[in-house]
Every structure is written in structure tokens, then in C-alpha cells.
Amino acid sequence: MIRALASLALLWTLLFAAPARAQETGSDLPAAVAEEQITVSSDYRGSYITVFGVNPDRRGRGDVVVVVRGPSSTATVMRKRRVFGVLVNGDPVRFSEAPSFFAVLSSRPVRQIASPQQIWRHQLDPAATAQLDSAVPVGADPSAYRAALVRLRRSQGLYQDYSGQPQQDQRGGLTIYRGGLFRAVVRLPANAPIAQYHADAYVFRDGRLISSQRNIPITISRVGIERRIHDLAVNASFFYGILTVLLALSAGWLASLIFRRV
Amino acid sequence: MIYLPIAEMPVNVLLVLLVSGGVGFLSGLVGVGGGFIMTPSLIFLGVPAPVAVATGASQIAATSFSGIMAQTRRKNVDWRMGLLLSIGGVAGSASGVWLFQQLLVLGQLDLVISLLYLLLLSLVGAMMLAEGLAVMRGRDMPTVRILKRPIRTIAHTLPFRMRFPRSGLYISIIPPLALGFIIGALAAIMGVGGGFILIPAMIYLLRMPTGVVVGTSLFQVAVVASLVVILQSTATQTVDLALAAILMLGGVVGAQLGARLGAGLKGEHIRALLGAILLAASVKFLWDIVIMPPEQYVLGGGLW
Numbered sequence: 001m002i003r004a005l006a007s008l009a010l011l012w013t014l015l016f017a018a019p020a021r022a023q024e025t026g027s028d029l030p031a032a033v034a035e036e037q038i039t040v041s042s043d044y045r046g047s048y049i050t051v052f053g054v055n056p057d058r059r060g061r062g063d064v065v066v067v068v069r070g071p072s073s074t075a076t077v078m079r080k081r082r083v084f085g086v087l088v089n090g091d092p093v094r095f096s097e098a099p100s101f102f103a104v105l106s107s108r109p110v111r112q113i114a115s116p117q118q119i120w121r122h123q124l125d126p127a128a129t130a131q132l133d134s135a136v137p138v139g140a141d142p143s144a145y146r147a148a149l150v151r152l153r154r155s156q157g158l159y160q161d162y163s164g165q166p167q168q169d170q171r172g173g174l175t176i177y178r179g180g181l182f183r184a185v186v187r188l189p190a191n192a193p194i195a196q197y198h199a200d201a202y203v204f205r206d207g208r209l210i211s212s213q214r215n216i217p218i219t220i221s222r223v224g225i226e227r228r229i230h231d232l233a234v235n236a237s238f239f240y241g242i243l244t245v246l247l248a249l250s251a252g253w254l255a256s257l258i259f260r261r262v
Numbered sequence: 263m264i265y266l267p268i269a270e271m272p273v274n275v276l277l278v279l280l281v282s283g284g285v286g287f288l289s290g291l292v293g294v295g296g297g298f299i300m301t302p303s304l305i306f307l308g309v310p311a312p313v314a315v316a317t318g319a320s321q322i323a324a325t326s327f328s329g330i331m332a333q334t335r336r337k338n339v340d341w342r343m344g345l346l347l348s349i350g351g352v353a354g355s356a357s358g359v360w361l362f363q364q365l366l367v368l369g370q371l372d373l374v375i376s377l378l379y380l381l382l383l384s385l386v387g388a389m390m391l392a393e394g395l396a397v398m399r400g401r402d403m404p405t406v407r408i409l410k411r412p413i414r415t416i417a418h419t420l421p422f423r424m425r426f427p428r429s430g431l432y433i434s435i436i437p438p439l440a441l442g443f444i445i446g447a448l449a450a451i452m453g454v455g456g457g458f459i460l461i462p463a464m465i466y467l468l469r470m471p472t473g474v475v476v477g478t479s480l481f482q483v484a485v486v487a488s489l490v491v492i493l494q495s496t497a498t499q500t501v502d503l504a505l506a507a508i509l510m511l512g513g514v515v516g517a518q519l520g521a522r523l524g525a526g527l528k529g530e531h532i533r534a535l536l537g538a539i540l541l542a543a544s545v546k547f548l549w550d551i552v553i554m555p556p557e558q559y560v561l562g563g564g565l566w
Contacts, residue, residue: 040265042265043264043265044272045265046272075561077559077560077561078559078560079558079560080554080555080558080559080560082554086373086377086551086552087373087551087552088373089373089560148558149559149561151557152559152560152561153561190265190271190272191270191308193270194270222267225267226267227267229267229268230267233267233268233495233499233501233503234499237495237496237499238495238496240495240501240503241491241493241495241496241501242492244320244491244495244501244503244506245320245323245488245491245492247320247324247503247507247510248488248510249323249324249484249488251324251327251328251507251511251514252323252324252325252326252328252329252330252331252484252510252514252517253327253328253331255328255515255517256328256332256514256518257331258518259518259519259522260335
């Protein structure tokens with residue numbers, strides 16, 4: 001209930017602030033996230049991120065693209081090869097910068113909205129964001145590795161793309177309302193890393209970027225026992241290891257004690 | 263469902279309890295740590311491989327410790343032998359971690375692990391199954407033969423001999439130390455306790471009586487697994503305390519039940535059963551390294 005009210009309040013401010021700001025700068029898109037802070041406790045099973053915004057064009061012309069990104073980190077993609085009849089993970093290719101989470105939502109498929117150069121420059125595609133770090137093995141195709149990275153991460157639910165209206169049975173997707181208001185809902189799976197996320201919103205018209213807002217922060221953090229365990233594991237790892245072993249030994253001892261009585 | 267703080271994923275508590283309970287049961291029954299089933303099962307449930315390996319070790323420690331308690335009451339632990347094996351194990355697991363890193367740099371860790379599993383599981387499994395079945399058919403009684411010990415192995419001829427009253431042995435300390443070292447190294451590389459290699463080696467190489475073998479191997483496995491937990495949580499921070507707690511709970515209860523049932527079973531039956539399990543597991547590894555999956559590319563997991 002409170003969240004719904006907050007969203008509504010956000011909507012109102014956006015609606016009223018929008019025309020003035022859009023006219024002032026011409027490239028500033030009014031947009032915000034409903035959940036600036038997502039907390040992870042022991043019953044966490046994933047979450048949703050909602051990005052609101054208003055298309056500065058009063059008549060709602062143009063295409064909206066919303067991107068939600070997790071932090072970038074290194075990634076390695078390897079290929080299975082057959083050596084003497086045995087499968088070997090070979091030909092590793094390293095990416096120095098690959099987004100750990102990447103969702104792109106658009107009113108139409110992104111390729112129809114923006115040119116390949118723009119997709120590359122504004123990083124509207126996870127493949128565009130991933131930076132190759134090592135040389136590709138002789139005879140191999142770098143784009144095949146890039147595509148494999150996207151495909152593998154997509155199957156884990158970490159890379160998502162939605163275009164057009166949301167489907168009946170799923171919550172994720174981009175909805176555009178009359179008057180230029182848009183709402184993008186991204187499903188954040190439970191396996192997505194706990195970190196600082198960012199949302200970007202863009203409006204393209206006739207293949208040109210006319211308005212944008214980048215780096216709207218979304219913080220995902222642990223709370224309660226989840227936080228305490230994690231902090232202990234990171235800050236006092238030796239003590240944490242001893243603690244785990246003691247727990248293991250006492251569990252074993254306790255079980256044998258109980259079962260002797262029975 | 264509970265969210266794991268280190269693995270960063272939710273798991274079904276009941277399912278994990280069931281899996282760890284089953285592995286624990288097997289562990290109590292035949293005296294293996296069960297890591298060679300536990301670690302792949304966790305990975306199958308979606309736990310990242312480094313977390314599965316490191317956290318699995320804590321469950322092995324708990325299970326084997328509760329196993330030791332049960333075996334001690336039946337006076338089935340040769341402490342002197344266990345201590346020697348553990349000294350070798352500590353040195354072995356430390357150098358195993360080093361080797362692990364070298365293989366990581368070479369990028370062939372996966373293959374080495376799969377090949378090691380395939381080789382050891384199928385070899386040991388076939389050996390134990392064959393002998394167990396032969397005894398069950400009533401051809402001859404190898405346990406009697408072992409107790410008489412007419413066969414001298416290398417353990418009896420090497421220098422630095424020592425008396426092991428509980429096992430009724432007078433053998434050199436070099437083979438137990440070396441055996442402990444190898445098991446420790448394998449444990450660090452493969453993410454297993456190593457009981458499934460240790461037990462046959464103790465029976466066939468050291469010629470220890472079958473009854474003492476299980477308890478003594480549990481002792482060494484508990485020491486090595488505890489060390490691996492501490493090493494891993496310090497070096498890689500991949501030990502998940504919440505997951506470990508669930509695994510321990512299922513593991514120790516299963517182990518107690520298994521040890522209870524194991525007391526009523528004959529050694530030959532247990533060995534035949536273990537042999538069959540090992541053979542079944544080796545088929546899975548053969549499948550993995552021979553059959554090309556539809557997805558040819560693989561993502562390097564979190565740490566590698």
C-alpha cells in the first residue's frame with residue numbers, strides 16, 4: 001500500500017515537473033525508480049525494479065528505451081573441444097567488463113529504434129557493454145564468444161530484453177501511457193548479484209537520441225542475519241572458518257549424543 | 263525456501279535436507295565422506311561450484327565427526343594410524359591447494375577433475391564390487407585371509423616400522439604418511455573427503471582389518487575437511503554458513519541412521535554396495551567428457 005502511494009506521488013511530481021524541465025535542457029529526460037533501496041533478507045526470492053518516466057514530447061512521439069544494469073565484472077567464456085575423444089574446455093576468452101545484470105526494455109525492438117552505432121555508443125545491448133580483454137584464439141570468431149556470453153547469461157535470467165507491451169501473464173515489460181508517461185518493470189532474479197545497480201532511460205525519435213537520463217541509482221543490500229553472516233565471512237574470514245568447523249563438529253557430536261539415547 | 267548469504271541464491275530447505283540426509287546415510291553406512299555425491303548435487307541445485315566445493319567440506323567434517331563418535335563406541339578407530347594419516351593429509355591438502363591454482367592458471371582444471379573422478383571411481387568401484395560379489399557367492403573368505411595376513415605388501419618391508427595394536431599391524435610409517443598426503447591433495451583438488459579412495463587403500467595396501475578401516479578413515483577425513491573449510495573461507499570466502507548448517511543437519515542425522523544400519527550389515531555387502539555406487543557415479547563423468555552438449559560454450563564460474 002505504502003509503495004503504491006509512493007509510486008503515485010512520484011508519478012505526480014514527474015507529470016508536473018516534466019514539461020518545464022524538458023523545455024529547459026532538451027536532453028534531460030525526467031525519470032526515476034520506485035525502489036531506490038531493495039533489501040535482501042533470508043526470505044529474499046528476487047524482486048522487481050520499476051522505472052518511471054515521461055516522454056518530453058507532448059504527443060508521445062518517439063521510442064522509449066530503458067536499461068537496468070548491474071555492476072560490470074570480468075567474465076570468461078570457454079569452448080568445449082574434442083581432444084583424443086575427450087571433451088576439453090579450451091580456447092578461453094576473457095571479458096574485462098561484462099555487466100553482471102542487464103535488462104533492456106523498449107517500445108519496439110532496439111535495432112529498429114537506434115542505429116548499430118548508437119546501440120554501441122549508448123550501450124543498449126549487453127553484447128555492446130562487454131569488453132574483450134584477451135585475444136581470440138586463431139580461427140575463432142570474437143562475435144561468437146560475445147553471443148555465447150549473452151546467451152549463457154540470458155539462460156540464467158541475468159540478461160533480459162523486453163520489447164513492446166508486457167504480456168498478460170508476466171509483470172516485466174514496458175508500458176506506455178497516454179501523455180507520454182512510461183513505466184518499465186524489470187524482474188530481478190534471486191541469483192542477480194547484490195550490488196549497486198543503475199537505470200538509464202532514453203527517448204529516440206527517427207533514429208536520433210532526443211532525450212535521456214543516465215545512472216539513476218538503485219541500491220540492493222543485505223539486512224539482518226544475511227548481512228551479519230556476509231560481513232563476518234568477508235571481514236573476519238579466518239574466524240568465520242573456525243566458527244564453521246566448530247559448528248560442524250558440534251553438530252556431529254550432538255547428533256551422535258542424541259542418537260545414542262534413542 | 264531460504265536465501266543463502268554467500269551463494270547469493272534461494273534454495274529449497276527441504277530438498278537440500280533430503281539430499282544431505284541421503285548422502286549422510288551413505289556416509290555412515292560405508293564410511294565415505296560423501297563429497298563425491300554432495301558436491302555435484304549442490305552444483306546441480308544451482309549453487310556456484312566454488313561455494314559447493316568449500317561448503318560441502320563443512321558438511322563432510324560434521325558427518326565424519328558424528329561417524330567417528332559412533333565408531334569410537336564400537337572401538338573401531340585406530341587412533342595411531344589416524345593421526346599418521348592426518349599428518350600426511352594436512353601437508354597434502356596444503357600442496358593440493360597450490361596444485362589447484364596451477365591447474366587454474368593452465369585452464370584445464372575441469373578436465374583434470376573429471377578424468378581423476380572417472381579413473382578413481384571406476385577402478386575402485388569395479389574392484390570392490392567384484393570382491394564383494396565373489397564373497398557373497400561364498401567362493402572364499404578374503405576377510406579371513408586378510409586377518410591371517412600371509413601376504414606381505416610394501417608396507418611391511420619399508421623402514422621406520424611401528425606397531426599398531428588396534429589394527430594388529432607392524433608396518434612402516436611411510437605408507438600411511440604418503441597415503442594421507444595423496445588423499446589430502448586429492449581432497450583439495452576434487453572437493454571430496456577422499457574416503458572412497460582411502461578405504462580400499464587401507465584394506466588392500468596397508469592390510470588393515472575391515473572393521474577398523476571405516477572409523478579410522480573417518481578420522482582422517484574429518485581432519486582434512488576441517489582444514490579445507492578454514493583454508494577456503496580464508497582464501498576464497500566461499501563457505502556459506504547458512505547452507506552449511508542445513509547440510510550438517512541432514513548429513514549428521516543421515517550418518518547416524520546409516521551407521522546404525524551398517525552395524526547390522528556384513529562387510530562384503532557394504533563393499534559391494536559402495537562398488538556399485540562408485541561405478542554408477544563414474545558413468546556420469548564418462549558421459550560429461552565424451553558427449554558433446556548442445557551448448558558448446560561454457561561460462562567460467564565466479565572464481566575461475
